[in-house]
Amino acid sequence: MAIGIRSLTPDFAGEVSGVDLTRPLTATEVAGLEAGMDRYAVLIYHGQAVTDEQQKTFSLNFGALEVTGGGNVTQASQQRLGAFMADVSNLGADHKPLPRDDRRRMFNLGNQLWHSDSSFRAVPAKYSILSGRTAVDKGGRTEFADMRAAYDALDARTRSEIEDLVCEHSLIYSRGALGFTDLTDEERAMFKPVRQRLVRVHPVTRRKSLFLASHIGTIVGWPMPEARMFIRDLTEHAVQPRFVHKHVWTQYDMVMWDNRSTMHRVTRFDETKVRDMRRTTVAGDGMTVEQLAA
Ligand code: OGA
Ligand code: MN
Numbered sequence: 001m002a003i004g005i006r007s008l009t010p011d012f013a014g015e016v017s018g019v020d021l022t023r024p025l026t027a028t029e030v031a032g033l034e035a036g037m038d039r040y041a042v043l044i045y046h047g048q049a050v051t052d053e054q055q056k057t058f059s060l061n062f063g064a065l066e067v068t069g070g071g072n073v074t075q076a077s078q079q080r081l082g083a084f085m086a087d088v089s090n091l092g093a094d095h096k097p098l099p100r101d102d103r104r105r106m107f108n109l110g111n112q113l114w115h116s117d118s119s120f121r122a123v124p125a126k127y128s129i130l131s132g133r134t135a136v137d138k139g140g141r142t143e144f145a146d147m148r149a150a151y152d153a154l155d156a157r158t159r160s161e162i163e164d165l166v167c168e169h170s171l172i173y174s175r176g177a178l179g180f181t182d183l184t185d186e187e188r189a190m191f192k193p194v195r196q197r198l199v200r201v202h203p204v205t206r207r208k209s210l211f212l213a214s215h216i217g218t219i220v221g222w223p224m225p226e227a228r229m230f231i232r233d234l235t236e237h238a239v240q241p242r243f244v245h246k247h248v249w250t251q252y253d254m255v256m257w258d259n260r261s262t263m264h265r266v267t268r269f270d271e272t273k274v275r276d277m278r279r280t281t282v283a284g285d286g287m288t289v290e291q292l293a294a
Helices: 027-040 052-062 103-112 147-152 156-162 171-176 185-190 224-238
Strands: 004-007 014-017 042-045 127-134 142-146 166-169 194-197 199-201 208-210 216-219 244-247 254-258 262-266 276-281
Touching (some): 027 052, 103 262, 194 199, 216 224
Antiparallel strands (some): 004 014, 127 276, 199 208
């Protein structure tokens, strides 16, 4: 059966049929999925009961995997999953929901803020591939916003104002916005801000998009409050319902998105319930702007 992609909105988010992600894909299938990503930016597959190894193998079709270290406050000894699997669940190494006041849980609540994965790394991510191993039946949706459409909808004056702006991104800023500020010196060093262009160009389609994330703490050369206010306005514009697709999970859905042209967030849910989500991340292929010398 050939791969089919049904669009969920005219230009954003597609639902894929005719593919079994537990098996190796042909080069033609991979090319078809990449083309689908370039068009829809979010692809949704149903009924994909993959193992971690199968998820990694599938992800490697699209590039090298990102190393997961440096993205949270979970110690190596507390990890539930193996290398290259980002644990986006609400679970500890014992597979039980983390206590309400566990700092790993409080930190991970930051995923409820709009963001683009790894924008806090000098080389931000290409694709994220998220497997829903155990879904919750209320809340816990993942919402996606199309940053290409959001860019296109800006007026000409704003587009020219932001064209060459550079932002500083850090997990310190997104968690700080939640009042989570008790970071160790080591964590602060690990989360040192990086620079990203505010307007980026997709390497394949050449479409421009807004590179926004709650990780942004300032715009280089701007007073911080003015920068934050402007980023807040742009974000409010970018996440209007007309740019957003909401995914309601069923078990074994696999959702992949292009971090170069979308933002996402998870919605609140009852965290006494198990929500087991596992992510592989395809590494980006370069920085959006030069970093400051160390
Ligand atoms: C992620 C993420 C949202 C979710 O995997 O990067 O933000 O629905 N997850 O768990
Ligand atoms: Mn994320």
